Amino acid sequence: MADWVLHVDMDQFIAAVEVLRRPELAGRPVIVGGRGDPTERAVVSTASYEAREFGIGSGMPLKIAARKAPADAVFLPVDHDAYEAASAEVMSALRALPGIVLEVVGWDECFLGVTTDDPEAVARAAQAAVLEATALHCSVGIGDNKVRAKNATEFGKPRGVFRLTEENWFEVMGDKTTRDLWGVGPKVQKRLAAHGIVSVRQLADADEDLLVAEFGPRMGVWYHGLGSGLGPAVVDSTPWVARSHSRETTYQQNLTTPAEVQDALTDLAGHAFDDCAAEGRPVVRVHLKVRYAPFETKTFGRKLSAPTTVREDVIAAARALGATLDQQREVRLLGVRAEMAMPDGGDQAERTPVRGRI
DNA sequence: TCTGGGGTCCTAGGACCC
DNA sequence: TCTGGGGTCCTAGGACCC
Numbered sequence: 001m002a003d004w005v006l007h008v009d010m011d012q013f014i015a016a017v018e019v020l021r022r023p024e025l026a027g028r029p030v031i032v033g034g035r036g037d038p039t040e041r042a043v044v045s046t047a048s049y050e051a052r053e054f055g056i057g058s059g060m061p062l063k064i065a066a067r068k069a070p071a072d073a074v075f076l077p078v079d080h081d082a083y084e085a086a087s088a089e090v091m092s093a094l095r096a097l098p099g100i101v102l103e104v105v106g107w108d109e110c111f112l113g114v115t116t117d118d119p120e121a122v123a124r125a126a127q128a129a130v131l132e133a134t135a136l137h138c139s140v141g142i143g144d145n146k147v148r149a150k151n152a153t154e155f156g157k158p159r160g161v162f163r164l165t166e167e168n169w170f171e172v173m174g175d176k177t178t179r180d181l182w183g184v185g186p187k188v189q190k191r192l193a194a195h196g197i198v199s200v201r202q203l204a205d206a207d208e209d210l211l212v213a214e215f216g217p218r219m220g221v222w223y224h225g226l227g228s229g230l231g232p233a234v235v236d237s238t239p240w241v242a243r244s245h246s247r248e249t250t251y252q253q254n255l256t257t258p259a260e261v262q263d264a265l266t267d268l269a270g271h272a273f274d275d276c277a278a279e280g281r282p283v284v285r286v287h288l289k290v291r292y293a294p295f296e297t298k299t300f301g302r303k304l305s306a307p308t309t310v311r312e313d314v315i316a317a318a319r320a321l322g323a324t325l326d327q328q329r330e331v332r333l334l335g336v337r338a339e340m341a342m343p344d345g346g347d348q349a350e351r352t353p354v355r356g357r358i
Numbered sequence: 359t360c361t362g363g364g365g366t367c368c369t370a371g372g373a374c375c376c
Numbered sequence: 377t378c379t380g381g382g383g384t385c386c387t388a389g390g391a392c393c394c
Contacts, residue, residue: 034362043362058394061360078362106394185392216369219391248363295361300388335363 004119005233006112007141007149008094008126011158013108014046016136017086018076029073031056031065036077038066041250041332045078083107086134093133094126101235111146113235123161147231150182169229174201181226188223191215203227241343245275246287248335254293255331261322268336269318273311281340282307286317290325291333307341314338 010016015030029051034042044065047056051073056065062075069075087107094110095102100122101113114122123140130138141152142163151173152164164172173180177198179189191214192198197206204227212220225231247268255261269286276283287301304317318336325331 041360041362043360045362059361061362064360067359109394183392187391219368243366244364246364250362298389301386303386333362337365 001115001117003113003115003144003233004122005143005146005149005235006114006119006123006126007143007146007153008110008112008130009139009141009153009157010090010108010130011137011139012046012048013086013136014078014083015048015051017083018079019048020135021082025074029054029056029069030076031062031069031073032076032078033062033065034078036075038062038069038075041252086136089134090130090136090138093129097122097125097129101237103235103237104240111149111235119163120161127159127161145229145231145233146235147182147226148229151180151229164229166229170201170204173229174199174204176200178203178227183226184223188215192223200227242279242340243342244287244337244339245272246289246335246337247271247275248289248333250291250333251331255334258325258327261325261327261331261334262319264334265318265322265336266315268334269315269338270311272318272336272338273314276314276338276340277309277311279340281343282309283314283338284341285339286314286321287335287337287339288318288321288325289333289335289337290331292326293330293332295332297333301337301339 014032018030018032019025027050030048031044031051032046033044034040040062042062044056044058044060044062046058047065051069054068054070056068084107091102091104091110094100094112099114103111105111112122112126116122119142123142126140127138130136137159139153139156139158140161141149141156142161143149143152144165148164148169152162155164155172156162177189178184178192178200179186181200192203195206195210195214197203203223206224206227208221208224211224214220215223249264249268255264273283283304284307285301285303287299289297289299291297300321302317302321304313308314
């Protein structure tokens with residue numbers, strides 16, 4: 001018996017949930033994003049397979065998507081609650097599988113830890129359980145650690161299963177670009193390329209000292225290992241504890257006066273505080289994010305003189321930060337992030353340099 | 359041409375202390 | 377007049393993920 005990591009990823013999750021409750025949309029290009037109005041400032045959350053054939057994908061501005069979309073395309077607003085509910089059903093179906101440790105990674109993804117001689121059988125059982133509980137399809141990547149399991153999923157899509165281990169890592173991934181690795185984005189890809197490192201195999205063969213000099217002691221070593229598919233193998237079911245909450249809004253019309261900015265900050269800071277208060281934890285720090293028109297973003301923060309559970313304190317801190325903004329420039333986005341004190345013993349021991357929940 | 363909203367973690371550099 | 381080394385905390389900024 002061996003330990004395996006399975007990565008379960010829902011296929012077209014958001015679009016699939018929408019089609020499920022509106023069967024008449026099946027087969028049509030479905031684009032979910034923003035408030036569902038393609039003339040607004042917003043981006044695509046998910047596009048159905050039919051929409052993808054027209055070059056529409058996540059992260060694309062709705063206005064661009066509208067230009068590419070055929071006449072019978074459907075634009076829908078994001079319905080947070082519906083996806084949350086579907087996600088909970090998916091996770092509880094998977095949790096019910098025997099001998100499983102489940103770690104939630106996002107709305108539509110999780111890792112399963114399992115000890116077995118037949119991980120493919122577990123993967124098929126996971127797909128069947130999810131399908132039976134929710135009528136949704138998913139793909140499963142099997143690996144000997146999280147990095148390989150996560151990368152494997154792409155080869156399983158849609159509705160399939162793929163195994164990626166030390167055995168076949170280079171055979172499958174060696175000639176792929178560094179960008180195909182989980183945790184390598186466009187910036188890092190470019191910096192690697194400047195050193196002649198383009199492929200996954202080249203990253204594995206690169207001089208670690210060079211990578212450390214370029215990216216620092218932690219990230220340098222991490223990226224080097226990523227080339228060989230190295231990563232953590234521990235699946236941890238401990239519930240995720242948020243470190244901060246934020247609210248941000250892109251305004252359809254830019255804010256032009258200091259008064260407008262202050263009003264918006266008061267509103268955003270109030271919501272951010274409420275999210276923290278709902279967890280019963282004090283706020284220790286407040287951050288502001290501002291996007292000046294046309295597109296320059298700044299972030300900055302301030303530690304509070306003392307942790308606070310008072311709403312007005314957080315709002316005052318956000319307003320004080322807001323007073324330092326450039327009042328001559330139009331604002332198209334504002335965000336307020338409130339960082340919370342960690343709960344007792346909540347100083348995370350082991351962290352993985354892959355961003356987001358893991 | 360137009361670029362969301364919610365998150366986490368890493369690094370560099372300055373301030374300050376001993 | 378010149379000026380060490382180590383440590384910690386904080387801020388700003390960057391990068392990435394779903």
